[in-house]
Amino acid sequence: MTEPNALLTLKDVTKRFPGVVAVDRVSLEVWPGEVHALLGENGAGKTTLVSLLYGLYPPDEGEIFWRGRPVRIRSPQEAIRLGIGLVPQHPLLVRAHTVLENLALGMPRGFLFPTRGLEDRIAELTRHYGFRFDPHAPVWQLSEGEKQRVEIVRALLQGARLLILDEPTSVLTPQEARELFKVIRRMRAEGEAVIFISHKLDEVLEVADRISVLRKGRLVGTIPREKADKAELARMMVGRQVSFERRKPPPRPGEVVLELAEVHASSDRGLPALRGVDLRVRAGEILGLAGVAGSGQRELVEVVTGLRRPERGEVRVLGRAPWSRRRPRIAHIPEDRRRQGVAGGLDLAENLILHDYARPPFARGPLLDRRAVYAFAREQIARYRIDPPDPRTPARLLSGGNLQKLILARELHGEPPLIVAVHPTYGLDVGATELVHELLIEQSRGGAAVLLVSEDLDEVLALADRVAVIQNGRIVGEVPAEAADRERIGLWMAGVEA
C-alpha cells in the first residue's frame, strides 16, 4: 500500500552495477511542498538514485509510484512528462546561444524556435521567483549561479512538479547559494516538491524539511529537520562519530616564510588581477585567505608558487623568488586536482614523483630507478591509506578523496616550509575533509607556513590563525581568527567596506 497523497514513492528500489549494489532496497516518499534532502558521502548512491528517477536507467528491483500510481520511467522525456525535472550539477547549456534560445531548445515540439510567447512566460517565472537574468544574454557570459538558475527555469517551464537539484551549491559562492535557498523556499511555498542532493551538512540543515541519509547504497534513515542535528547526521552518513571541533594548538609564529610587497599581476586575459598585494605568512601559522571567487586568488596562488611572474612588486619565499631555480620547496595543493594535480594516464607511483623525478633516489644519473619509485609509492600509499593500494593504478581511476590523498602525500613530502592549499576539501566527503584539516594543522604546528585559500568561510574560520580577505585584487582586511566576525568579513568580501 502506498501513501495516496505522496507525490513520489520509492519502494525497495535496487540498482546493481557489476561488483557493486549502488542502490540497495531504498524506500522513501516525497510530498508536495516539501524539500527533501538526500544526504550522503561521495559514492553513497545519491546520483544513481537520481538517475533512476530521471529515467536514465531502470531499477533492477522495486517500484516507483507517481501520485500513487506505479510508473516505469524509461527516459528523461518520460520523467519530464510526468513532471520530474532535473537540474544537473554542471549546467548543460549551449554556450554560444542566448538564454532564451537555450530554453526554447528544451521545449516540446515546434519545428522552428518557439521563442514567441516563451519570453512572456520566462519573464513571469523570473519575476515570481525573484531570478535575475537577461534572456538575451549569451550563455558564456553568465556566472555559474546564473546558469544554474537558467536550468531551474527550464525545468519549471517544462512543468516540473518535482525538482531534483544535484549538488547545486558545489559551483556556487556562498552568496549565490543563499540566493538559491531563497528560490527553493519560494518553490516550496508554491507546492512544488524539491529533492536536494548534497553532502554538506550545514546547507541541508538550512534548507530541507526532511532529510534522508544514504550510506553505501542503503537508506540509513529519514528524519525531519526539527529532529536532526549536525553530529547525528554526520554519524548516520559516515557510520561513526565525527568531530567538528578542530583541536588546534595555539600557533607559534616564527620567521616570515612568505612575503609579498606591492605585487601587481595580470590574469591570463591580460587584465589586472592583483593590484598591489601585501601579505606575510610566518612559519607555524595558517593564514586563511577568504574572498568571492575570481577576486584574484588564482593569480595570487600562481605568483606565490612561481607559476606566474608578477609585473611589479616583490615576492619572496625564505628570501628567494618562487620562480627561481633555487626556490625552497613549496607544497601546492591545486584548485582543480584532476585537471592540474595529476597526469591521469600515468600510474600512482609515477604521479608521486612529479616534482622529484630528476633527483635521487628516483633518478640515478639520467635513468629512473623504478625500484625506488615503486618502493616510495608503496610507502606513501600505506601511510595515507590510498585506495586502491596498487601503485600501478592509473591516477584517473581514483576517487576525489583518494586523489587528494595522493596529492597530499606528494606535496607534503620533504618538509616544505610553505604550503599553499587551494580549496583543499572541495567536493570531498566528511572523512577525507577531516584528514586534510588534520594534516594542515599538523604541518603548520610542525613549523610550516600555510596559506589556505578557500571560498568556504566556515573552513577558513575553523582552520586559520589569521584571516585575510582579498577583494578585486587587493587585500582589504586582515584579522586574527579569534577576533574574526563573519559579518565584517562578508562586507570586506563584497567590497562594501574597503
Added chain:
Amino acid sequence: MRRIGPFLIEKDLVAPPGRVLAVSTAALVLAFLAAGLVFWAYGVSPWAAYRTIFSETLLSPSGFAEGVRRAIPLLLAGVGLVLAFRGQFWNIGAEGQLLLGAVAAAGVALFAPLPDLLKLPVMFLAGFAAGGLWAALPALLKLRLGVNDVLTTLMLNYVAVYLVEWLIHGPWRGRTAFGFAYSDRFPEAAMLPLLPGTYVHWPTLLVALLAAVTAWFVLARTVWGYPVRVTGDNPEAARYAHMPVFWVVFGVALASGGLAGLAGVGEVAGVHGRLLGAYQISLGYGYTAIIVAWLARGNPLGAVLTALFMGLVFASGDVMKIALQMPFRVTDVFNGLILFFLISTERLLYYRVRWAPARKEH
C-alpha cells in the same frame, strides 16, 4: 549502460590490451572489406586480389623484402611521430621533414669534399639536422606565438616539395640528366649497401630499429622521457609541476623531424642514388607514418610491427600494379580506409559488450 537486445553495453575507464588488439584488428578487417569493394568496382575479384596479394607479399621472399624496404622510412618517421604525439606536438609534417633530409643528404653526397669513409655518416647527420630544423620552425612558432602546429607542419610539406622541385630543375640538375629533372648520381661511397638479393638498405633498417628501442627506453626509463609522458598526458599538470614544457615540446619536435630526415637519407642513398622528384622519393611515407604512429598507440616498439604492416600494404601496391593491372595509388585508398576505420572505432575501446539476456518482467 544500455541494452540492445540481449546485450548490455557498459562504459569502461580503461581499455584493456586485449580489447585494443581486437578493435584494431576489426578496424583493419573492415578496411580490407571496404577496399575489396573498390577492387570489385574496378572489375577485379576481391577474393582473387587478396589471394594474389597475400601470396606475393607474405609468402614470397622477394615480395616480403619489398615490404621491409618500404617499412624502413615508415618506421623511422613513425617512431618520430610517436614521440611527437606523446609530447603534444601535432606533427603532420613528416613528409616535408623527410624530403629535407633527402635534400641535405644529396647536398653532402654531391658537393661535400669529404673522404669516402665519412660520406655516409655525414649524410645521416646532415639529414637528421635538416629534418629537425624543418620541425623546429613550427615548434618555435607554437611555443612562442601559439601558432597551430597542425597547420604549420602540414604547410611546410608543400614548401619542402617545391624546394626539391626547384633544386632538381635548377641548380642541382644533373649534367647527365639529358633534360630529365633529377640530380647527378651519387658517388659510390655515398650509396648504402643492400642485403644481397634484395633492395633492403640494411644500415638504415638498423638505425630505424635502434631508434625504436632507444625511443622506448628514453620514454619509459629516463628523466628526459618522464616529462614528455606527463606533458603528453596532461600539459596542465606539467606546467603545475614546473616542468620545462618548452624543452619537452622542442625536444620531441627536433627528434621527430630528425628521424623523418633520416628516412629521407635512406631513400636517396639506399634506393634512388640521386635526388629526384618529391613524389618519386617518398610515395607519401610521411603521411603513412601518421597511421603507423596511431596504430602503435604511443608505443615506439609497437611502431616496428605497424611499420612492417604498412610496408607490406605498400608492397601489395606493387603487386596490384603488376599482377592485377591496377594503379599503384590504390595503396592511398587503402591507407585512407585504414586510418578512417581506426579513428572511427577509437571510441569502441571504452565500451564493453556483455551477453545478458533480459529477465522476464511483469
